[in-house]
Amino acid sequence: MRNDRTTGTGPDEVTLGRIETEVALLMRLGEATRRGTGTMEHRLLDRAAYVILRHLDSAGPQNVSALAAKLNLDGSTVTRQVSAMQRDGLIARTPDPADGRGTVISPTPAGLQRMAAVQAARTRLYGDILAAWSPDDRDSLAELLHRLNQALESRSRPR
Known part of the structure; x- marks a missing residue:
């Protein structure tokens, strides 16, 4: 057998x-x-800008290298996204206090306002989609998705 x-x-x-x-x-x-x-509200930010703003909001100002590493993206990709976001007034660059040659990126009030609007719209959307689910089922889904994302994130880190 x-x-x-x-x-x-x-x-x-x-x-x-x-x-x-x-x-x-x-x-x-x-x-x-x-x-x-x-x-x-769903169209206020593209997916990349939303993810970058969410990360900066929770982690604080970062340089492009740290941001690229956290998001598992190439530095040049993040640089392009950040440049577009700066043109749109969503992020600001300031001198890096740890390295005067570099800059750190932080969200602007306008960027945080747009991010909050998108987050609220998405939360309402998932509330509608999951309205028939019990609170326990929603909690279970949230926990399992969190565990999946943690596993995916740890797998994507350089070894």
């Missing part, structure tokens, strides 16, 4: 296949939902 792990049809592989499918659908449907939502 062959080991189920080598056939790819054991219970664990079936479950992992379901997880892979559901995560792929989650990403596709999440983006489609964001794009298809009719409210203006």
Whole structure:
């Protein structure tokens, strides 16, 4: 008899296949939902600007290198995104107190205001989507998504 792990049809592989499918659908449907939502708040920021502002709001001012490392992105990608955000008045650059040659990026009041509007709109949207779920189910989903994100983040860090 062959080991189920080598056939790819054991219970664990079936479950992992379901997880892979559901995560792929989650990403596709999440983006489609964001794009298809009719409210203006959802369109105040693109996804990259929202993620950068959320991180800066929680972690404080950072240089581009630290920001790129935290977001697992190439420094040149973050530099382009940050430049666009600066042109839009969403972030400000100030001299880095630890390295006078560099700069740190921090959100502006306008950037924080837009981020808060998008966050509130998304929270309302998920409240509507999950209205029929029990509070315990919502708590479980939040905890499991947090654990998944932690595992993904630790996997993406350089070894």
